[in-house]
Amino acid sequence: xxxxxxxxxxxxxxxxxxxxxxxxxxxxxxxxxxxxxxxxxxxxxxxxxxxxxxxxxxxxxxxxxxxxxxxxxxxxxxxxxxxxxxxxxxxxxxxxxxxxxxxxxxxxxxxxxxxxxxxxxxxxxxxxxxxxxxxxxxxxxxxxxxxxxxxxxxxxxxxxxxxxxxxxxxxxxxxxxxxxxxxxxxxxxxxxxxxxxxxxxxxxxxxxxxxxxxxxxxxxxxxxxxxxxxxxxxxxxxxxxxxxxxxxxxxxxxxxxxxxxxxxxxxxxxxxxxxxxxxx
Amino acid sequence: xxxxxxxxxxxxxxxxxxxxxxxxxxxxxxxxxxxxxxxxxxxxxxxxxxxxxxxxxxxxxxxxxxxxxxxxxxxxxxxxxxxxxxxxxxxxxxxxxxxxxxxxxxxxxxxxxxxxxxxxxxxxxxxxxxxxxxxxxxxxxxxxxxxxxxxxxxxxxxxxxxxxxxxxxxxxxxxxxxxxxxxxxxxxxxxxxxxxxxxxxxxxxxxxxxxxxxxxxxxxxxxxxxxxxxxxxxxxxxxxxxxxxxxxxxxxxxxxxxxxxxxxxxxxxxxxxxxxxxxx
Numbered sequence: 001x002x003x004x005x006x007x008x009x010x011x012x013x014x015x016x017x018x019x020x021x022x023x024x025x026x027x028x029x030x031x032x033x034x035x036x037x038x039x040x041x042x043x044x045x046x047x048x049x050x051x052x053x054x055x056x057x058x059x060x061x062x063x064x065x066x067x068x069x070x071x072x073x074x075x076x077x078x079x080x081x082x083x084x085x086x087x088x089x090x091x092x093x094x095x096x097x098x099x100x101x102x103x104x105x106x107x108x109x110x111x112x113x114x115x116x117x118x119x120x121x122x123x124x125x126x127x128x129x130x131x132x133x134x135x136x137x138x139x140x141x142x143x144x145x146x147x148x149x150x151x152x153x154x155x156x157x158x159x160x161x162x163x164x165x166x167x168x169x170x171x172x173x174x175x176x177x178x179x180x181x182x183x184x185x186x187x188x189x190x191x192x193x194x195x196x197x198x199x200x201x202x203x204x205x206x207x208x209x210x211x212x213x214x215x216x217x218x219x220x221x222x223x224x225x226x227x228x229x230x231x232x233x234x235x236x237x238x239x240x241x242x243x244x245x246x247x248x249x250x251x252x253x254x255x256x257x258x259x260x261x262x263x264x265x266x267x268x269x270x271x272x273x274x275x276x277x278x279x280x
Numbered sequence: 281x282x283x284x285x286x287x288x289x290x291x292x293x294x295x296x297x298x299x300x301x302x303x304x305x306x307x308x309x310x311x312x313x314x315x316x317x318x319x320x321x322x323x324x325x326x327x328x329x330x331x332x333x334x335x336x337x338x339x340x341x342x343x344x345x346x347x348x349x350x351x352x353x354x355x356x357x358x359x360x361x362x363x364x365x366x367x368x369x370x371x372x373x374x375x376x377x378x379x380x381x382x383x384x385x386x387x388x389x390x391x392x393x394x395x396x397x398x399x400x401x402x403x404x405x406x407x408x409x410x411x412x413x414x415x416x417x418x419x420x421x422x423x424x425x426x427x428x429x430x431x432x433x434x435x436x437x438x439x440x441x442x443x444x445x446x447x448x449x450x451x452x453x454x455x456x457x458x459x460x461x462x463x464x465x466x467x468x469x470x471x472x473x474x475x476x477x478x479x480x481x482x483x484x485x486x487x488x489x490x491x492x493x494x495x496x497x498x499x500x501x502x503x504x505x506x507x508x509x510x511x512x513x514x515x516x517x518x519x520x521x522x523x524x525x526x527x528x529x530x531x532x533x534x535x536x537x538x539x540x541x542x543x544x545x546x547x548x549x550x551x552x553x554x555x556x557x558x559x560x
Contacts, residue, residue, distance in 0.1 A: 149545065152544070152545065153544065153548060156543035156544045157535075157537050181542060220559065222559050255437075255555060255559075256558045256559055257436065257437050257438045257558045262461060263436035264433065264436045264437075264551070265429065265432065267548070268433060268547070268551045271548045271551065272551060272555045275535060275536075275552045275555065275556070276559070278536045278537045279501065279535075
């Protein structure tokens, strides 16, 4: 154990040790710890799981403060500097062999280290857009990988917040967090409480709501990105944005040459719109 | 059976029927039919597998003419128009239940239909760039999903050809073809025979070779996309382009705001460069 670390390293030799229950059965359909707590519905535990050195580092730096870690010795070493943060002082780092860890999580986890956090209080749309210049609004994006990619692209291309409209998947699902490279924990997000009513609120705050569409009669994207505050709105591949959402926007914009709703992945289309704004 | 179809519908009831051997064990590490034939190396069969209605349609429209199909009755119906093409007249469509099909391919295939083709003669770099205005050159992109996405983005954003430099994965691996939405079969591609020598040939042909890099001293992407003929060159996430390849290019360009080699996925970075060119 490295003297710099402020975590409490605890060796786990029995995969059934209840102290590592928060890391158990990560791929289980109904027992996985990252299922959200739904009011009156499925009794998920609502934990957030970070996997791999980079994502664990980002979790430590985020408002999703982990309450425990599980990992192999090699990753403990690699995280030494991060585990010296005062915010995580005294927390348990459960150290196990790769074999014991595989028995706990239910599969061989190549990334070798996990952090787990409870979900902090949800942010509101007001919270996350208050200081934002550029936001992205999603409707019907129900694929965790796409949501993860959108967070990664948002972080890389100067988007300040993500707003979830109707029909989106959980951004704190393990796969979404992993694909986001941990940016789902860092880029502020909130779920719209009124849909599409919250879009009117965005407009009242001075955002130009730009709906991405493949329609040929929409304006070219580059002509729609120059406002002081911009909210890009994207829908799922296939159905695209609902008419209701589209009507609540200000401008319909298209990516030149991208014909048909299946021509670009939704996260790719979003990334292109973010780029069009930073490059303007 | 629909009278329009020109294929020969054959019912398969025994999963061990040798007539469907080309569709067998699709996920097997060493028996899967899409492993390439390597000279003196692993004795792959070099078949190309299309899965799902859309990708099978694109395979039929491509130079990868299928020699057989396997699918459930519902997909046979959905493909009726495509299966009436004269190019595939008389070919077998092996019809099976979902259960028998699962036993053949080794898992439940939700998309319900497969086409299989032999690899046609490889195209050369000269072949694929001769008429091209915009091409993308990949180095070290060894992830099938990224390669598939790059083909999809190329098709959606007016890129005429893909050139594979050193260290890339096989674009005809089943996962790459699926993620490409079949565009790996439609967008012409070739492997460089000399690396980075073929980059000099591209320059001799009048291409401006634009290397994507996160380096702050590179020019903004939008300033590097205006030449008559452009070859975008991208490397794998993490290592990025080799110095050798970078030196053989004309211009080093960066995506504004995208800091660090992990800030954008390689297929996303490529898509942004394609967009920057169509939007110029």
